[in-house]
Amino acid sequence: MKKNLVLISTILMVACSAKIIMPSQADVERANVKFPGISLSDLNEGKIKFEQNCGSCHSLNESYHESEKGLRRIMPEMAQKAKIDAKAEDQILKYLITMNSAPKK
Numbered sequence: 001m002k003k004n005l006v007l008i009s010t011i012l013m014v015a016c017s018a019k020i021i022m023p024s025q026a027d028v029e030r031a032n033v034k035f036p037g038i039s040l041s042d043l044n045e046g047k048i049k050f051e052q053n054c055g056s057c058h059s060l061n062e063s064y065h066e067s068e069k070g071l072r073r074i075m076p077e078m079a080q081k082a083k084i085d086a087k088a089e090d091q092i093l094k095y096l097i098t099m100n101s102a103p104k105k
């Protein structure tokens with residue numbers, strides 16, 4: 001029984017994370033215009049922390065639709081809800097702003 005639960009939650013995690021956009025080198029280059037010095041691993045950490053801390057309440061791709069202004073306004077409140085530290089808040093915010101400004105395919 002326990003084994004099944006682990007299996008099911010693993011499948012769910014994989015299925016949900018598939019919706020999340022992985023940062024690419026092109027994203028890093030775009031991000032550097034706004035956030036000089038930001039690296040691919042910074043964006044990846046933002047992505048992972050977003051999945052870990054925000055996914056319990058949000059379907060994980062809806063936050064992409066928020067404007068930069070909207071994200072910056074709501075983020076302090078969301079950081080409180082998710083009980084994350086300032087570093088995680090900053091990484092998630094930069095990840096979301098960057099992925100949000102990706103050219104539409």
Ligand code: HEC
Binds near residue numbers: 066077
């Ligand atoms: C405990 C549940 C909870 C957690 C955890 C949480 N949120 Fe939210 N979030 C909400 C609720 C409820 C709203 C509706 C508006 C409000 O409360 O101001 C919201 C609103 C938002 C919005 C505005 C657009 C929308 O979807 O309505 C964004 C963007 C957002 N959250 C991002 C995040 C991010 C990023 C994180 C992780 C750091 C996060 N949230 C963590 C519950 C949560």
